[in-house]
Amino acid sequence: MDAQALQTIVGVIDKRMTRQVKQYLDICARCAICKDACHQYVGTDDLTYLPARRAELIRQVYKKYFDSAGRLVPALYEARDPDDALLDELYTSCYACTGCRRCMYYCPFSIDTQQIVAIGKAMLIAVGRGQEMLGQLADAALFKGENVEMFRDVLVSGFKDIEAEVREITGDPEATIPVDKQGADILYVALAGAHSIRPAAVIFHEAGVDWTISLFEAANYGYFFGDPEKARLIAKRFMDEAKRLGVKEVVVPECGHAYRVAEIFYEAWAKEALPFKVSHILEVVDRLIKQGRITVEKGRIEGRVTYHDPCQIARNGGIYEQPRDVVRALTDDFVDLIPNRAEQWCCGGGGGIVAIDELRDVRLKSGSKKVEQLKASGASVLACPCENCRLQIEDLNEMHGLGLQVRQVIDLVVEAMPLPRSASAS
Amino acid sequence: METYLQITSIWGVYLTAFVFFAGMGVRIYQWATTPRSPVPFGMFPKPATRGGRIAAMLRDTFVAPHSAQIEPRMWTFAMLFHLAALAAFVGHLRLVQEYPVLPKLLGTEGMNSFAAWAGGIAGTLMMVAVLYWIGRRTFGAFKNLSVPEDYLLLGLLLGVIVMGNHMRFFGDVHAAEYRAWFQSLLLFRPHIPEEIMTSNVGWSLGTHMLFVDLFLMYFPFSKLVHAVGAFATNLTRSE
Ligand code: SF4
Ligand code: SF4
Numbered sequence: 001m002d003a004q005a006l007q008t009i010v011g012v013i014d015k016r017m018t019r020q021v022k023q024y025l026d027i028c029a030r031c032a033i034c035k036d037a038c039h040q041y042v043g044t045d046d047l048t049y050l051p052a053r054r055a056e057l058i059r060q061v062y063k064k065y066f067d068s069a070g071r072l073v074p075a076l077y078e079a080r081d082p083d084d085a086l087l088d089e090l091y092t093s094c095y096a097c098t099g100c101r102r103c104m105y106y107c108p109f110s111i112d113t114q115q116i117v118a119i120g121k122a123m124l125i126a127v128g129r130g131q132e133m134l135g136q137l138a139d140a141a142l143f144k145g146e147n148v149e150m151f152r153d154v155l156v157s158g159f160k161d162i163e164a165e166v167r168e169i170t171g172d173p174e175a176t177i178p179v180d181k182q183g184a185d186i187l188y189v190a191l192a193g194a195h196s197i198r199p200a201a202v203i204f205h206e207a208g209v210d211w212t213i214s215l216f217e218a219a220n221y222g223y224f225f226g227d228p229e230k231a232r233l234i235a236k237r238f239m240d241e242a243k244r245l246g247v248k249e250v251v252v253p254e255c256g257h258a259y260r261v262a263e264i265f266y267e268a269w270a271k272e273a274l275p276f277k278v279s280h281i282l283e284v285v286d287r288l289i290k291q292g293r294i295t296v297e298k299g300r301i302e303g304r305v306t307y308h309d310p311c312q313i314a315r316n317g318g319i320y321e322q323p324r325d326v327v328r329a330l331t332d333d334f335v336d337l338i339p340n341r342a343e344q345w346c347c348g349g350g351g352g353i354v355a356i357d358e359l360r361d362v363r364l365k366s367g368s369k370k371v372e373q374l375k376a377s378g379a380s381v382l383a384c385p386c387e388n389c390r391l392q393i394e395d396l397n398e399m400h401g402l403g404l405q406v407r408q409v410i411d412l413v414v415e416a417m418p419l420p421r422s423a424s425a426s
Numbered sequence: 427m428e429t430y431l432q433i434t435s436i437w438g439v440y441l442t443a444f445v446f447f448a449g450m451g452v453r454i455y456q457w458a459t460t461p462r463s464p465v466p467f468g469m470f471p472k473p474a475t476r477g478g479r480i481a482a483m484l485r486d487t488f489v490a491p492h493s494a495q496i497e498p499r500m501w502t503f504a505m506l507f508h509l510a511a512l513a514a515f516v517g518h519l520r521l522v523q524e525y526p527v528l529p530k531l532l533g534t535e536g537m538n539s540f541a542a543w544a545g546g547i548a549g550t551l552m553m554v555a556v557l558y559w560i561g562r563r564t565f566g567a568f569k570n571l572s573v574p575e576d577y578l579l580l581g582l583l584l585g586v587i588v589m590g591n592h593m594r595f596f597g598d599v600h601a602a603e604y605r606a607w608f609q610s611l612l613l614f615r616p617h618i619p620e621e622i623m624t625s626n627v628g629w630s631l632g633t634h635m636l637f638v639d640l641f642l643m644y645f646p647f648s649k650l651v652h653a654v655g656a657f658a659t660n661l662t663r664s665e
Contacts, residue, residue, distance in 0.1 A: 017460060018460065018461060018462060018463035019457055019458075019460040019461060019462045019463070019658075020462065020463055020467055020658075020659065020662050021463070022456070022457060022460050023457055023655045023658055023659050023662075024659060026453070026457075026649070026651055026655060027649060027651055027652035027655035027656060027659065028649060028652075029649050029652055030571055030572060030573070030576055030649065031500065031504070032566065032568045032571055033493050033496060033497050033500060033501075035568055036496050036497060037496060045567065047568060047570050047571065050568055050571060052571060053568075053571055056571065056573075067647075068647070069647035069648075075574060076573070076574050076575045076578065077573055077574075077575055078573045078574070101469060104469060104663070105469065105492055106492045106493055106495070106496045107492075107493070108486075108490040108492075108493045108504075108656070109652055109655070109656045109659045109660060110469075110486060110659050110660050110662065110663035111659060112467050112662070115463070115467060264465070264466060265465050268464040268465040268466070269464075269465070271464070314470070315469050315470060316469060316470070317470065318470035318471065318472070320470070320471075342469070342470065342471065
C-alpha cells in the first residue's frame with residue numbers, strides 16, 4: 001500500500017465518520033451475539049460474514065488512525081494499515097452484506113453493521129476497488145438522468161406496447177399509460193421491465209387513479225455501490241420529475257431499497273423537504289382495496305399463500321401490515337412465515353448481491369434459513385414485493401426444488417380482479 | 427507490604443480516579459463533537475413519542491430482550507454478571523458510609539454474615555460469568571473474532587474478582603477497617619489501618635486494588651465504554 005492510497009483511505013474514514021458510527025466502533029463488545037442473526041454467517045459458518053467481523057476490519061484501521069490507545073498499543077486491538085489482505089476481505093464482507101440489519105435488531109447495543117459497512121465500501125471506492133458491476137449500473141443510471149431526451153422515444157414506445165397489453169387485460173380500448181402528465185395525483189416510478197408496469201397500470205386504470213409514469217427507474221445502484229452522492233443523484237432524477245409535474249404522491253414499485261432510499265434517506269441527503277409524499281405501491285393498493293375502488297375476489301388464487309417481508313420495506317421501512325392486508329384480501333388460505341415482521345430472515349438477495357457474480361455461492365448458501373421457513377410454511381405461492389428478493393428466492397426455489405410460485409403481489413392482485421383477461425395479466 | 431499497599435491502594439487509587447474520569451470525559455467529548463448522521467438509522471416498529479423512545483431505549487439497554495431471544499445462554503450469563511457487579515458496587519458503598527438501617531436491624535454479627543453471604547454470592551456469580559466468557563471466546567467457532575483487548579479485560583476482571591473473593595472468603599477483616607482506609611482516601615489523609623496491614627489479607631487487598639486500578643484505568647480506552655455508549659446507540663435504534 002503506497003502512502004498516497006493510505007492517506008486517501010484514512011481521509012475517507014475521517015470524512016464519512018458520524019457520531020453514531022464512531023459509537024458503534026468504540027463500544028462493540030465482540031460478544032458475537034449478532035452471529036446467529038446474520039443469514040450469511042448462519043448459512044456459511046464463515047467468520048468473514050459474521051457481522052462484527054465485517055466491522056472489525058474497519059475498526060482495525062480506525063483504531064490505528066483515529067484512536068489514541070490504538071496508536072499507542074496497536075497490538076491490543078490488532079490495529080493495522082489497510083493492506084491488500086485487509087482490503088480483499090473488506091471487499092467480500094462489505095459487498096456481500098445485504099444491509100438487512102437483522103444483526104442490529106438482536107445486538108444488545110443495536111449496532112448498525114450496515115452503516116459501518118457503508119464506510120468500508122467508501123474506503124474501497126476511494127482506492128478504486130469498488131464493486132465494478134454496481135458502479136457501472138450506477139453510472140448508467142446517472143447517464144440516463146443527464147441525457148433523458150436521448151432515451152425518450154424508446155421509453156415511450158415501450159410504454160405503448162405495455163399499454164396495448166393493459167387494454168387487452170382490462171378490455172378497455174381507452175386504457176392508457178400516461179407519460180409526462182402535468183398535475184397528475186401519482187407519479188409511478190417503476191423498475192426497468194414491463195412486469196412492474198403492467199399490473200400497476202391495470203390497477204390504476206381500474207381504480208380510476210389519476211397517474212403518470214416516470215421516465216426513470218426506482219432501482220438505485222448508487223446506493224448498493226456505496227456512494228451516497230450517486231445514490232442521491234439517481235433518486236433526484238425522479239424527485240425532480242415529480243416536482244416538475246406537480247404530483248401529490250410518488251409511488252415506488254415492489255422494490256425494497258427503492259422505498260427506503262426515497263422515503264427514509266432522500267430528504268436527509270438532499271437537505272430539503274419534499275412537497276409530496278412517498279409511498280410503496282402496496283400502500284396504495286391496500287388503500288384502493290379498502291376504499292372499494294378496485295374489486296378483488298377470493299378463490300382465484302389457488303393454494304396456500306405466504307408472504308416474505310423484504311428487509312428494506314419492513315424492518316428498515318416500517319411497512320408490515322398493508323401488504324399482508326392486501327394478500328389477505330385475495331385468499332382465505334394465508335399463512336405467515338415464522339419468524340416474521342421485524343424478525344423476518346433476510347432472503348439473502350439484498351444489497352445488490354444478486355448482481356455480483358463472484359458472490360453467487362455465498363448468496364445461495366445464505367438462503368438456507370429462508371428455505372427452511374418456506375418449507376415449514378407449507379405454502380405453494382409466495383407473495384414477495386421486492387425484485388431482489390424474488391430473484392434470490394427464484395434461485396433457491398429451483399435449487400431446492402421447492403415447487404413454489406414466486407409472485408409479485410401486484411400480479412396476484414390483478415389475478416384476483418374480475419377482468420376479461422386477468423389470468424394472463426402477468 | 428506497606429509500600430505495596432501504598433502504591434496500589436493509595437496513590438494508585440488517586441491516579442486511577444484521575445485517568446478514569448478524564449478518559450471517560452475525553453471519550454464523551456469526542457462523541458459529542460462528531461456530527462450526527464443526517465440520515466435516520468432507526469428501525470421499525472418505532473415508538474411514536476419521545477417518552478416511548480426513552481422507555482424502549484432503557485428496556486433495550488438494561489434488559490436486551492432481543493439478545494435474550496437469540497442467544498439465551500449468553501444473555502443469562504451477561505445478565506448475571508451485570509447484576510452481580512451492580513450488587514458488588516452497592517456492597518462497596520459501605521466503604522464510603524455504613525448503611526443507615528440494615529446494621530441496626532441485623533446487629534454487627536448479623537450484618538457481617540449478611541455481607542458475607544451477599545458478597546460471596548455476587549463474587550461467585552461474577553467469577554462464573556467471566557470464566558464462561560473466557561471459555562466461549564476461546565473455544566467458540568468464532569474465536570478468531572477476539573482480539574487481545576478482549577482477553578486483557580477478562581484477565582483483569584478475573585484478577586479483581588478472585589482477589590475480592592479471597593478477601594471475602596478467607597479474610598477476617600470486616601467492613602469497618604476497610605472503611606477507615608477508604609474514607610481516609612476520600613478525605614485526602616490517606617493511611618492504611620494497622621489491622622489490615624497485620625492481617626492475612628493485606629496482600630490480597632493490595633492485589634485486588636492493583637487489578638482494580640489497571641481495570642479502571644484501561645476502561646475508558648476499551649470497548650467497556652459501552653457502559654455509557656449503549657444508551658446512545660439504543661436510542662439511535664428508534665430515531
Ligand atoms: S452483537 Fe453487537 S456488540 Fe456483540 S459483537 Fe455483534 S455488533 Fe458487537
Ligand atoms: S446487515 Fe444483514 S447481511 Fe449485513 S451483517 Fe447484518 S445481518 Fe449480515
